[in-house]
Structure formats: structure tokens, C-alpha cells
Amino acid sequence: MGHRLSPARRDADLTVRHSIFARITLLSAALSAVLLCGLWWVTDRTINETIAASLREGVDVDLAGLVDIHASGGREELSRRIADRLALVPSDGARAHYLLADATGARVAGDLAEWPGLDPAVSESGPVRIGRQTEAHARATLLPGNLRLLVAHEAPERAPILSRVALVFGLGGAVFVACIALFAQAAGGRVRQRVAGVNAAFRSGDDQALSALAATDSADEIDDIARQAARALQRDRQLMAAYRETSEQVAHEIRTPLSHLDARLAKALADDPAPATAAHLVAARGEIRQLVGTLEALLDIAASKAKQGQRQGMALVDLSAMTARICELYEDSAEDAGYALSWDIAPDVSLMGDEAQLGRILTNLLDNAFKYNRPGGAIRVVLAPGSRLSVADNGPGIAASERERVFERFWRGPSAQAGDQAGAGLGLALARAIAERHGLTLRVMPSEPGAHFMLAPEEG
Incomplete structure (x- = not known):
């Protein structure tokens, strides 16, 4: 546990x-x-x-x-x-x-x-x-x-x-x-x-309970603090709701024309254009998909940061079972890519959280290890008691001066490959935002060779 x-x-x-x-x-x-x-x-x-x-x-x-x-x-x-x-x-x-x-x-x-x-x-x-x-x-x-x-x-x-x-x-x-x-x-x-x-x-963040606190008319200090805090939280929620509504509307307005544009490019490819034109059309469709993926990642990062410290939607997650399931899903892909994927999972490790988001952290770390590993390299996943999860690879590694910058949005390291989604610099930023929402820390550990990421509960 x-x-x-x-x-x-x-x-x-x-x-x-x-x-x-x-x-x-x-x-x-x-x-x-x-x-x-x-x-x-x-x-x-x-x-x-x-x-x-x-x-x-x-x-x-x-x-x-x-x-x-x-x-x-x-x-x-x-x-x-x-x-x-x-x-x-x-x-x-x-x-x-x-x-x-x-x-x-x-x-x-x-x-x-x-x-x-x-x-x-x-x-x-x-x-x-x-x-x-x-x-x-x-x-x-x-x-x-x-x-x-x-x-x-x-x-x-x-x-x-x-x-x-x-x-x-x-x-x-x-x-x-x-x-x-x-x-x-x-x-x-x-x-x-x-x-x-x-x-x-x-x-709990229950709207009814917060409304009751905000509406109390008792004159003592505790109720006064609770009333002011509840009203401030309600205003914050209203602002966040307006922000989410605006963000989702903007995202919808961007996705719709991009989807139409992608459909037109698909039709153009169906007309069997010249090879050079077809190559440009395929590249354009890839950039559209990357743009949509970037937009969704930004929205996910914003949502995770907005929910930081909130417990809604969280339940007891069996990290041991989740980690084993994801590693087994990646096993065939690792074999096809020529990587040696291994894992060591402690039994009965659990954590309060959102299972889908916690799984996203591990998949992003594995995707990062797949993209930046050396040919024929190894990838090692370890889940230890205390909800400590690490992912290590044999790639070029991350310089000490860049170990914090890799979590910045849109930052790309020298080894990033043009055209891949990780090159947008959002995978690790999203992973850290999800970790912070769950009261966890995600950092790069000193390692040579390769990169070593550690997910662990916040100290203190």
C-alpha cells in the first residue's frame, strides 16, 4: 500500500x-x-x-x-x-x-x-x-x-x-x-x-456545502473566515468554469476547420495526385494531427493544473495492476522496435487518484523512452513500495542543465526528432502537471547512460 x-x-x-x-x-x-x-x-x-x-x-x-x-x-x-x-x-x-x-x-x-x-x-x-x-x-x-x-x-x-x-x-x-x-x-x-x-x-468541493458556508450569517470568527473563503472559492470556480468554457469553445472552433481541412486533404490524396504533391499532402495531414494533439495536450495540462489539490473523481488505484497492464501492452511494441523492455513491480501498491491520468504519466514516460533510446537499448520500469515509479532507458540521456527544462511546455532537447509529437515538448509537461495534481513529484534522476525518470510522493 x-x-x-x-x-x-x-x-x-x-x-x-x-x-x-x-x-x-x-x-x-x-x-x-x-x-x-x-x-x-x-x-x-x-x-x-x-x-x-x-x-x-x-x-x-x-x-x-x-x-x-x-x-x-x-x-x-x-x-x-x-x-x-x-x-x-x-x-x-x-x-x-x-x-x-x-x-x-x-x-x-x-x-x-x-x-x-x-x-x-x-x-x-x-x-x-x-x-x-x-x-x-x-x-x-x-x-x-x-x-x-x-x-x-x-x-x-x-x-x-x-x-x-x-x-x-x-x-x-x-x-x-x-x-x-x-x-x-x-x-x-x-x-x-x-x-x-x-x-x-x-x-469535498461540494457546491451545496460551499453555498451553505457562503450563506451563513453567524457573526463569530470561524464562520466569518469560512464564509469569506467559500465565497472566494465560488468566485474562483466561476472564473474557472468561464475559462474552461472559453477554452473548449476555442478548441472546438479550431478543431472543426482543421477536421474539414484534413478531410479535403484526404479527398485530394484519393484523386491520386503526383508523388511530390502527395508527399506534401501527407505532411500537411501529419502537421494537422500534431496541431490537434498539441491543442488537446495544452487543454489537458490546463485542466490538471486547475484541479491541483482537488479530490473529486479520485479513487483508490491499484498501481501494481495498472503498471503491469501498461507494460504488457508496450511489450510487443518494444520487441518490434528492438528494445528490451523489462519491469519489476512490487505487489499491492495503491494510491488515491485518477487511474486514467496516472496511466497517462506512465505511457508518456514510455513513449519518451521509445523515442529517445539508442537502437537495441533497454527500458526498465520499476514500481517500489511507497508509490515510487521509475522509468529508465539507455538513450543519450539528459544533461544536468536540462533536467528541469524538459518539463517546460514546447521545449525540445537537442536529441528531439523533427516531426514527432514529443517534439512539441508537451508529453513531459503534461506528465508533471498530472503528477502535481496527485501530490506527486516527477523529476529526472542523475543517470549515466540514458535518462531516468522518478515519480514519487512529495516529501513532507
Whole structure:
């Protein structure tokens, strides 16, 4: 089978790799994830700052309460209250620490062994080290009677809080991103269906579908583009129809007098004229046939170029069977001309196209090989998987500077023989025009000796 993708496969490939809607879905999910990460960072900072503020407030409230106790109950009552508070075990694990010291710094009450570097004269606050690893927030103050009081609270364990918040963010964030992705996919899917419908209408070229697109009055951007494109295509079709009608009329007007002229020349030959006159009449009839053939070839080239990219009239063509059939038809002619015609055809090679036109490419290439081969030369036809067809001969070949010019209309190489149809320079031009209509390339490959033509799908 050939390797050209069907329209459905191309649409699927577009959806997977190049669809703007798939990109929008991925971008929406990515942006949602980034926003969630940013929100988590803000939440984490807020939780930490809230815990720190609560810790400072708790120390200040505890210190103020102890100051009031000292003011009302004195030193002994303050010592008892400090002992009571040290006996409490908080549920969150954030223990409180105290130090009541005299003017010399000697401990009067509390669990701290020494005074940290905080100035009680200004009620300084800040972090202090409790033991080797525990850090707490503390505030110091002076009490009447040359007493110093320090209150320190350990920070509550943050891991449980943060883990619960992280769990909520993880589950909620996953649901949020999934909802955003599903919404974007659903919205993109609806738009994709509309775009696919527009593409199908343009690909099929159905006049009714194009008329429906051109007549739509929806105001969104997709319909506006489809409407303008459909109208442009309709105008193009009208111009092409007028061009074809004019071309066919001109061709008819030319063929008719030429046919009458050929009939008159045939009558003149039937009257048994002199040999010299008969020779001129035969040559004139040959030129008429060549002129008619040239006119038909030009019309075929124009029609093929006009239909380039269109899929109407195309079906799955068995290239293997078609190539074998044409080679067998040319086998007797090759034997009569003294050429060794051989072919190597891979089985089951197929291609979407117009079988008659694809056959015309091969017959034109074989005709070219027959006309410009050396006496007793060989002609080799190879059809390989991937719809790659080559025709090679043992003729004089084609110079590197002429490998593109041979496909120009009316161009004749140095080896062209006067009077043959190939000398009109349209056979290869028509073959390339048909190839381009089918999304194929026809080019001359480097070869020595002889000419080597390769027909293959366009790359990319």
C-alpha cells in the first residue's frame, strides 16, 4: 500500500501533533497548574506568617498575665504560677519556657538555666535557643524589685498543618486542573468539529456545502473566515468554469476547420495526385494531427493544473495492476522496435487518484523512452513500495542543465526528432502537471547512460 495519508488520518495527525485546540487545552492545564503552585506558595507563606504572629501574640499575652500576677501577688505568687504553667503539657507540642531572675541573673523560678541575650530594660523580643536544637520566640521585661522575667514559647509543629493543606491543595488542584482541561477540551472539541466540517466542505468541493458556508450569517470568527473563503472559492470556480468554457469553445472552433481541412486533404490524396504533391499532402495531414494533439495536450495540462489539490473523481488505484497492464501492452511494441523492455513491480501498491491520468504519466514516460533510446537499448520500469515509479532507458540521456527544462511546455532537447509529437515538448509537461495534481513529484534522476525518470510522493 502507498504511504500517503488519507484526509481522516491527516486530521487525526493534526489533532495529535498540530491542533491549536490541543495546544489550548494543554496551555490551560499548564497555566492552571502554575496558578495553583503560586497559590500554594502564597498559602504557605501566609500560614508561616500567621503562626509567627500568633506565636508573638501568645508570648506577649502570657508575659502580660505574669506581670499582672506579680503586681497583685508578689514574687512568691509569680513563682508558683510559673511552676503551674510549666506543669501543663500543651496538645500541640508547643511548650512554654520561663525564667525569673534577680538583679544578679540568678534564677528564682522557671526552667531556663541562663539568661539569653535579650535586654529586659526595653522589653526586647526575638528568637532564643532552648537546648541545642529547639528554637523559641521570647520576650524579656523588668519587674519591680529588680527582677527580670523572660517568657519563651516554642513554635507549634507546622508539618501536620502544612500536610493537611497540601492534601487539600493536591486533591482540589487535581480536580481543578482536570475540570479546566475538560472544559477546554470540550470547548475546543466543539470548535474542532466546526472546523472539521468546514474542512470537509472545502475538501469535498461540494457546491451545496460551499453555498451553505457562503450563506451563513453567524457573526463569530470561524464562520466569518469560512464564509469569506467559500465565497472566494465560488468566485474562483466561476472564473474557472468561464475559462474552461472559453477554452473548449476555442478548441472546438479550431478543431472543426482543421477536421474539414484534413478531410479535403484526404479527398485530394484519393484523386491520386503526383508523388511530390502527395508527399506534401501527407505532411500537411501529419502537421494537422500534431496541431490537434498539441491543442488537446495544452487543454489537458490546463485542466490538471486547475484541479491541483482537488479530490473529486479520485479513487483508490491499484498501481501494481495498472503498471503491469501498461507494460504488457508496450511489450510487443518494444520487441518490434528492438528494445528490451523489462519491469519489476512490487505487489499491492495503491494510491488515491485518477487511474486514467496516472496511466497517462506512465505511457508518456514510455513513449519518451521509445523515442529517445539508442537502437537495441533497454527500458526498465520499476514500481517500489511507497508509490515510487521509475522509468529508465539507455538513450543519450539528459544533461544536468536540462533536467528541469524538459518539463517546460514546447521545449525540445537537442536529441528531439523533427516531426514527432514529443517534439512539441508537451508529453513531459503534461506528465508533471498530472503528477502535481496527485501530490506527486516527477523529476529526472542523475543517470549515466540514458535518462531516468522518478515519480514519487512529495516529501513532507
